[in-house]
Amino acid sequence: MRVFVTGASGWIGRALVPELVDAGHEVVGLARSDDAAGVVAAMGAEVLRGDVSDVAVLKHGAESADGVVHLAFGHDFDRIEAAIRTDAAAVEALTSVLDGKPFVAASGTPMVPGRPATERDDSVFAGPVAGRGDIARAVLQSAGRGVRASLVRLPRSVHGEGDAHGLIARLAALGREKGVAAYVGDGSQRWPAVHVVDAAHLFRLALEQAPAGSVLHAVGDEGVRIRDVAEVLGRRLGLPVESVTAAELGFLGGLVALDQPASSAETQAALGWRPTGPSLLDDLEKGYYD
Numbered sequence: 441m442r443v444f445v446t447g448a449s450g451w452i453g454r455a456l457v458p459e460l461v462d463a464g465h466e467v468v469g470l471a472r473s474d475d476a477a478g479v480v481a482a483m484g485a486e487v488l489r490g491d492v493s494d495v496a497v498l499k500h501g502a503e504s505a506d507g508v509v510h511l512a513f514g515h516d517f518d519r520i521e522a523a524i525r526t527d528a529a530a531v532e533a534l535t536s537v538l539d540g541k542p543f544v545a546a547s548g549t550p551m552v553p554g555r556p557a558t559e560r561d562d563s564v565f566a567g568p569v570a571g572r573g574d575i576a577r578a579v580l581q582s583a584g585r586g587v588r589a590s591l592v593r594l595p596r597s598v599h600g601e602g603d604a605h606g607l608i609a610r611l612a613a614l615g616r617e618k619g620v621a622a623y624v625g626d627g628s629q630r631w632p633a634v635h636v637v638d639a640a641h642l643f644r645l646a647l648e649q650a651p652a653g654s655v656l657h658a659v660g661d662e663g664v665r666i667r668d669v670a671e672v673l674g675r676r677l678g679l680p681v682e683s684v685t686a687a688e689l690g691f692l693g694g695l696v697a698l699d700q701p702a703s704s705a706e707t708q709a710a711l712g713w714r715p716t717g718p719s720l721l722d723d724l725e726k727g728y729y730d
Contacts, residue, residue, distance in 0.1 A: 627667025635717025
């Protein structure tokens, strides 16, 4: 299969492209810079130069492919609303030319008060990222136009060696800046997590097998207590471990304060996916976030 991948040089893309190539697929990766193009080419993929905001380039990549995996998303939290508008236009452009072909898009696991979120729960997001829920629903609605669309919902942490910009990496950096490994309240809030290689494997399985309209959860750890994360970071970084207010952690505070576990039981049953990589706490203990 000839597969067009947006975000091919990004964190998950760097795990997904080799996964696809090793499985015998021909990969075309979107690259907006010379550095990104070099990364994509080094993984054995063809390079398509362009930006995720260029709908003409996106349509060209999708039309010339047998399937698309859409990973690209701007994670500048100061411009999140603009990133959501760009993503909505990108999804519309890509799905408009994929009649009968598979389309796999990344999203996030929802939060359901009192229990782990499952694949059957709606994609509900609050605050400035509320628009991501609308995009997730648009992906699934494209199945009604003949696209074999599926949604892979990612947990709060997609971790592993080399993670420099994920939420755990940002939490570690904030700890170094403030001189404390922090949690909010009693730290009992839980975050779901997955190793990046396991996430990449699920994207490939979705591309190859998932029926139209599938919602899948790339969750390895159903819920890791934030206090446990802070304690490992504190020990690794030589910092005191303390409870703080959500406001003291800026934009991360609102996320850290929320209990948001998620399950992948239905995904594992449907596709035979089994997360086998290290847990989040294991990766923290290895010093990847030091």
